[in-house]
Amino acid sequence: MNTTPKVALVTGATQGLGLALVEGLAGRMAPQDTVYLTGRDVDRVTQAVDAMPGGGARVRGELLDVADPEAAGRLAARLKERHQGVDIVFNNAVMRVGPDDDPREIVDAYAEVNNFGTTRVLRAFAPLLRDDGRLIVVASSLGTLHHLAPVLHDRFDGPTSLDEVDEQVAAWRDAVRDGSARGGAWPGFVNIPSKIGQVAAVRALAHRRREPDLARGILLAAVCPGMMNTPTSGMWWDVSGAPSPAEAALALLDLALDPVDPDHYGRLVRDGQALPWSP
Template sequence: MTVALVTGATQGLGLALAAGLAQRLRPADTVYLTGRDAGRITAAVRTVPGGGAEVRGALLDVAAPGSAARLAREVGERHGGIDIVFGNAVMRIGPDDNPREIIDDYTETNNFGTTRLLRAFAPLLNDNGRLLVVASSLGTLAHLAPVLHRRFTTASTLDEIDRGIAGWRDTTKQGRVSAWPAFVNIPSKVGQVAAVRVLAAQRREHDRPRGVLVAAVCPGMINTPTSALWWDVSGAPSPAQAAKALLDLAFDPVKPEHYGELVRDGEVVPFS
């Protein structure tokens, strides 16, 4: 039996990933479709076509300390382990949002939520498991001033990544002039990719003989209402179309060069 889980799965790419997993798996398998609102979870589960895996709704607010760990314990007790995890939960922002006002909630979901998910579910990965964090090609050092690179290249633990993100958050809240880019999505995505790299470095020798893949994934531009606030996405893929490459990564044989890296359309996007 295969067990899969998607965070931030009540709409957009997350819902497309949950539906795609269900379609590719068998009725004996289970897909956990998670989110932080029970009503939206129930509604999302109802939209998934039948005939594939069982889709089970579950509450998971990655911004709430303890939420990921609680669900991981439940999954571990029920199934003994997990095979596929997509970390897709994200707080979306618009051009009119003030970074100083939203940065606390933004980092709690996008960054500390990512490291909570990694800590909670990495120990549950079965042989040939996949732990994939949805990030962006903005999450590379090319988008940061060189003076900031060491904050992400010298970290060796998730706690160090968290401290680096907390420092950026505090600088943003205080409105201090610094080398950080004004577009908060960039440091956040760099932090997500760096967290995956740190976890992968710790687990590489353990995971390699077991066929496990830990990676960040970039779905590219997607035609969603939130993206449309920033860019012209009229010609961009739908969430279902964008999900295909990510699902392929979850089901195809592991390529060693993908381990611990940011992957887009099957190719590694260099971190530095």
């Protein structure tokens, strides 16, 4: 029996779904295990750790701003030194956008966190995964080619490396910034190409790691938590009947802690089912 203490990490974990994931992991993991609660603001990280209920795994705070090109790599190096590896990583950090935001003004910061932040976390932590590890990107059911004009499908269906995905995301970002996206086939809601880019990143990394990962019991996947009752979602939709972040986290925790379903590998999963990538 493997008695090595387990290590989990959640990005963007000072509120909402990220906070619920930390609490859920801590409650379902053992006292000798460690869950890292990360965020970009030291005071909010400290407050979130202090507010955690007792019992279960130890919760430890760490600063991580995924918009910093070097931050994920620095934290991964520290965890490698401390623990020699990691067992569960949830990439949940996100910059949210409201209905009144001008996409041209926010797209640089938005892509930096949501997309380049995702690929930074994948690059930094995938090499640290131990046997039976999980690396899960929190995305959305909007992250499939069903929501993109067919003329744009090859941009995200073709890449087989994270660098190639980053190139396509950068091209979309630039088109939004200079206004040319408005006159083309890109959807006006920036969340759609961004989420597709996240899932494409998972698919590209999975393309390179599938056989050895499955042989070691590792799961690399994207996950859709579904609509949640949060202030940000409430700016766009009526979420009064939607699940709370804690309720939405349950299916994600099952994905991280239950035995691997090989059909989930490299795919976008919602409520335990892999969603089709293309029409």
